[in-house]
Amino acid sequence: MAVRTILAPVAGSNIDQRVLDLAFRTAKRFNAHLEALFVAAEPQDAIPIVGEGMSGLIIEEMMRAAESETQRRETRGRAAYDAARDAAAVAEAAVPMPDLQATCAWRRDNGREDETVARRGRLFDLVVIGRDPREAAASLTFDAALMETGRPLLVAPEKTPETVGEKVVIAWNGGVEAARAVTSAMPLLRTAKEVTIVSVGEVPHGRACAKALAEQFVWHGVEARVSELPEQSHVANALISEAEKVGADSIVLGAYSHSRFKEMILGGVTQDMLAKCTLPLWIMH
Structure with a gap:
């Protein structure tokens, strides 16, 4: 694409x-x-x-x-x-x-x-x-x-960073939404200078881990590093912190892995990222 x-x-x-x-x-x-x-x-x-x-x-x-x-x-x-x-x-x-x-x-x-x-x-x-x-x-x-x-x-965040799509972080949990977001963002990933795949906590049973995604990226000419973070109660904060650490200028994210209604009422990663993140978010439901 x-x-x-x-x-x-x-x-x-x-x-x-x-x-x-x-x-x-x-x-x-x-x-x-x-x-x-x-x-x-x-x-x-x-x-x-x-x-x-x-x-x-x-x-x-x-x-x-x-x-x-x-x-x-x-x-x-x-x-x-x-x-x-x-x-x-x-x-x-x-x-x-x-x-x-x-x-x-x-x-x-x-x-x-x-x-x-x-x-x-x-x-x-x-x-x-x-x-x-x-x-x-x-x-x-x-x-x-x-x-x-x-x-x-x-x-679009409140302020567009100096560069967009040169240093990209992928928020990965092995879910369908994340997979769709990654596939849709491949034009961005292929031209990025740095790609970092970040997962927080253990990937649920039956899902591919971040390292498996990085291995598959080789077939697309994308070299990615992997950052596997321990389980945390505030996933969005961990993702944003890791993006800042690697100097990312954009984040790829699967939207609403849980029920959208449930996230709106109880909160969730998508809602938190939309509210807190100061970088452009490439998202897909």
Whole structure:
């Protein structure tokens, strides 16, 4: 698999800049085409359910306010896209260029952002996205991208590191989710300067250990070192600490090995990593 197309949802919010910064860097790394997608909410979807006694005048006013907010967000999102495009010096294109190089395009669709990102995301090789728990719409879109596209996500941290994908840590537990994440990240791993496979505690019976994964990587031309850490109560903290120790600039992680609902209620490695990690996370469910 090669990363030739990248989708980056843009919402006119505070996370656009970091998403686009990481998206353009990734597009240049893989000579991929980047689509920045803005989804304009339909006015009727942006207002509460109409209750009895609500006048037509009030409904019209609410719809005008919703349209105004959508225009404001689009203007802000487009400005962030234009600035990131110029800073990255990436050309816009509607069709592939004769020579292999990074290109980009702006796209505007109408509808619900989470549904549109889920539908369109299935057409791309990678989705670069941010996560802001303070914004309900952003959280819905993130969940849709992770759970409904079947594509890997590259989650943008608050600050993009100097390099991305040169020193990669793989969080390995031998599970299906981790295996899928590793397979999807192979384009990143093949071009990385250093790869470290980290496992915390004993790998459950019936699963392949970190050393077995490193041995298999040889067939892909990837040389990886292995770090097997003792059992710990805070797995995410151990992974982040080990990533800092080896100077990693990104982490590959299988998302939600346990029930997503259970992790949301009781906590889990995925939730902790999304909340605490300051590096780009390449994740897949």
